[in-house]
Amino acid sequence: MLAIQFDRFGGPEVLTPVDVPVPVPGPGETLVTVEAAGVNFADTLQVDGSYLSPGLLPHVPGGEVVGRTGDGRRVLAKVTRGYAERVVARESALVVIPEELDAGRALALLTQGLTAWHLLRSAARLRPGESVVVHSAAGGVGSLAVQLAREFGAGRVLAEASTPEKERLALELGADGVARYPLDPRADVILDAAGGELFDRALGSLADYGRLVTYGNASRGVFAPLDPARLSRLNAAVVGFWLRPALARPGGLREPLEELIALTLGGRLRPVTGVEYPLAEARTAHTDLLGRRTTGKVVLRP
Template sequence: MRAIQVDRFGGPEVLTLRQVPEPVPGPGQSLITVEAAGVNFADAVQTDGSYEGGEPPPYVPGREVVGRTRDGRRVAALTRGGYAELALADDARMIDVPDDLPAGQALALLMQGLTAWHLLRTAARLLPGESVVVHSAAGGVGSLAVQLAREFGAAWVGAAVSTAAKRDLVLSLGADAVVGYPLDRPADVILDAVGGRLFDEALDSLAVSGRLVTYGNASRAGFTPVDPARLGRLGAGVVGFWLRPVLARPGGYAEPLRELLSLTLRGRLRPVTGAEYPLAEARRAHEDLLARRTTGKVILRP
């Protein structure tokens, strides 16, 4: 079968289309004919070797797919080796999706949808009536977090974006305003995947008892030391978040995913679909993602 393989760590240039053996399902696994594979920032970080817990080369990247099982079910699933024509998934990590749900929307609900859900529910523990600021709000996680914050009862949602087109998008998704720092008013919850200077500015913009949730370092600027005395003066907190261990907890995967799917099918949640690339152009997909030229869910089509 055709698949993208990483033979050595590096940038997007190490993504190479190859013929590789078909995967063989083991107990409790299913083989999926891939309709579309999701592209995530974490894929790019794993490719360059800086992702904690990543696989050593050679490997096939890709953690999520939509496709059909051998018995004809259309499913969305977390997997390993999704950048391929065929992928394996644990049966416990699959969910049936309707035939009329676009593949990009279904994929957006997996790693990015579950991340947005857990950022607000598990990490920030958002309370009704609180205010939320979302960094990178036009991206896959951010665009869903803006909508879910409103769905979960936030009284005000601010969005940080980098272009005018992205501004229009986040306002159409329900953000009350596009914001920059310093904020006009302190925020109860700030979601940050950028790090660096933006993290530091966000920390100074928290309300009393506010929570700054950090779940990435897209700026690659290094980690900002946080002085506990500073947190004490602010009366605020910093919460670190990583999706993988959260999904392993009871109730961490299937239940929130079903809620996300239900909200989408009822029209209350609109996953933003972005660019689609042929499997052979995985390198270009990563280049565009890293250059912040994309919005919403980016996918590969085998």
């Protein structure tokens, strides 16, 4: 079967289509024929060596798929080695989804949707009426966080994005305006995956008891040392977030995901789907993602 593999760390150029054996499920696992695989920024970190040790090479990246089990269930699943025509998934990691939920929207709800949900609910602990700023607001996580902030009762939602076109998309999704630093008034909650200079500017625009939630460093910028005295003067907090331990907690995966699916099917949440690439063109998908040329969910189709 076709899979995408890399045997050395690097950029998108190390991704190579290969023919590998069909995986064999173990106890508590099932084989899934892949309809579509999701592409996430974290996949690029696997490829460049940020997430993996050399001892795990060669490796097939990818952490999420929509597909069908041998008994006919259409499922959304967290997996490993997802860039392939068939994957093995734990039964406990499968969520049955309806036929009317297309693969792109379903995949947008898994890693990105659950990240947005937990950023607001678990990390920021958003309270009704608070103001929220979402960085990278047209991306996979950001576009959902803009909508969920409104759904969860935010009083004001501002969007930050890299281009006027992306700003317009965030406004269409429900943002009240575009964030320009320094903010006036200051924000209660700021969600940041860009890091670098943008993180520092955001920190200076937190309201009293505000929370800046950091969940990435897409800019690959250097963070300035964080002086605790500065946080004291701001009367604010910096909160770190990583999705994997959040999903491992009781109620961290299935219940939020079912809520996201219900909101989507009910027309209250609009996952933004982006470009679809053939599985064999995963290298191009990564190149476009790293170049910030994509909007919404990026999908590979076997």
